[in-house]
Amino acid sequence: MPSLPMRPRFQPLTVCMLLLAFALPAPAAHAYQTKAPRPIHTNALHRNPEVVAAFQHFYNLDYPICISMLEHVQATHPGNPEATALLLEAVVFQELYRQDLLDTTFYATDGFLTGKHPTPENLAVRNRIFALEDQVERESNYLLARNSSNVDALYARGWARSLRSSYIAMVERSFGTAFHLALQAHGDEARVLQLDPNYVDAELVVGTYQYVIGALPFAFKIIFGFAGITGSKSRGMQLLQDDAARGPMTHVEAATVIALFLRREAKYAQAITVVQSLESQYPHDFLFALEEANLRKDAGQGMVAVQAYRKLIADANTKGYFPLAHEELAYFGLGEALKGQRHYQEAAEAYEHGAWLPATGAELRRRSLVAAGKARDLAGQRALAVRDYQSAVDMGADTTQGQIARKLLRSPYHE
Numbered sequence: 001m002p003s004l005p006m007r008p009r010f011q012p013l014t015v016c017m018l019l020l021a022f023a024l025p026a027p028a029a030h031a032y033q034t035k036a037p038r039p040i041h042t043n044a045l046h047r048n049p050e051v052v053a054a055f056q057h058f059y060n061l062d063y064p065i066c067i068s069m070l071e072h073v074q075a076t077h078p079g080n081p082e083a084t085a086l087l088l089e090a091v092v093f094q095e096l097y098r099q100d101l102l103d104t105t106f107y108a109t110d111g112f113l114t115g116k117h118p119t120p121e122n123l124a125v126r127n128r129i130f131a132l133e134d135q136v137e138r139e140s141n142y143l144l145a146r147n148s149s150n151v152d153a154l155y156a157r158g159w160a161r162s163l164r165s166s167y168i169a170m171v172e173r174s175f176g177t178a179f180h181l182a183l184q185a186h187g188d189e190a191r192v193l194q195l196d197p198n199y200v201d202a203e204l205v206v207g208t209y210q211y212v213i214g215a216l217p218f219a220f221k222i223i224f225g226f227a228g229i230t231g232s233k234s235r236g237m238q239l240l241q242d243d244a245a246r247g248p249m250t251h252v253e254a255a256t257v258i259a260l261f262l263r264r265e266a267k268y269a270q271a272i273t274v275v276q277s278l279e280s281q282y283p284h285d286f287l288f289a290l291e292e293a294n295l296r297k298d299a300g301q302g303m304v305a306v307q308a309y310r311k312l313i314a315d316a317n318t319k320g321y322f323p324l325a326h327e328e329l330a331y332f333g334l335g336e337a338l339k340g341q342r343h344y345q346e347a348a349e350a351y352e353h354g355a356w357l358p359a360t361g362a363e364l365r366r367r368s369l370v371a372a373g374k375a376r377d378l379a380g381q382r383a384l385a386v387r388d389y390q391s392a393v394d395m396g397a398d399t400t401q402g403q404i405a406r407k408l409l410r411s412p413y414h415e
Helices: 049-059 063-076 081-098 123-146 151-172 175-195 200-214 218-226 233-246 251-264 268-281 286-298 302-316 327-340 344-355 362-378 382-394 400-410
Strands: none
Touching: 049 063, 049 081, 063 081, 081 123, 081 151, 123 151, 151 175, 151 200, 175 200, 200 233, 200 251, 233 251, 251 268, 251 286, 268 286, 286 302, 286 327, 302 327, 327 344, 327 362, 344 362, 344 382, 362 382, 362 400, 382 400
């Protein structure tokens, strides 16, 4: 599967562009490099000053300005599939962020792949995403019909397919369709590296695919192996580290995917180092600051995490500090950290505050209310717990969180 967004992207899905070099601090990042510097090849559009400026806004989550600039880039580069793919990327991630789907907490466990987690789909945005991806397909195929080894066209098509795959998996939760697209995306990007091993940006999708397949349990590897699908965690991480160190367009995405994989492996100190490097480049990116707090919570740094979440919320309420902050994500993390420290009433208050913020997405609202109810039960506040559970049920009785809430309405939660 392509990377998952965190980067706010973890893309491709696993889904994720600037000229600034990013030196990954982990020593392994240099283990595979030769003594002589390897050349770096990329689409000329990636060096376009307007594209570079647009992605400065992208990484600060200022999507409206980014999209406006990329619409101009697309209009002034007709027939260029990469121009369309870059616009597609911004539109996809704006929608994922709007729906609170870019917090890596959602993907750090296998719970994302199970249960019912419906989110309300904006059909107008969906139609635009699919239309842009279809356009990339047409523009790329036109160029590939004239030269099947056109690496720029292959890269753009693979990247667009990975973006569509991410949207389908995260919003529509149609994993079969998403996986099929992810395989196609991998095929395009692997072909790019076969034709031009120095086209570093293509290592993002290929590296993510390699790692994910390589991380599967042995039984699944056997099943996938019969279908000709193989992977290697070490090779995948090597490709991602090289992209993070040298990728002209996708080094930020590669670093965020690395941090996600390190988090899943409970290598929190290494993941924090990677995220801090991203924060130093983009101090006004809300999601990078959120990720450091998440990692500190997962690492068992309870009260340090609590302070990190509280600082994040304070910064979010400082006018102009973050171009676009989703405080509800920080309040959920704060609740988790406080609950871990057995401050149950404070945890419940944090969950509830985040749940009822106007911008909170439907799935996060249900998760927050169920978590608040559990904290209220642990604090001995059964009446308030019932109130929270009932609110979660009212918002989706047939969802995973709604089903959990219905059970907890019958009997209090116990750790």
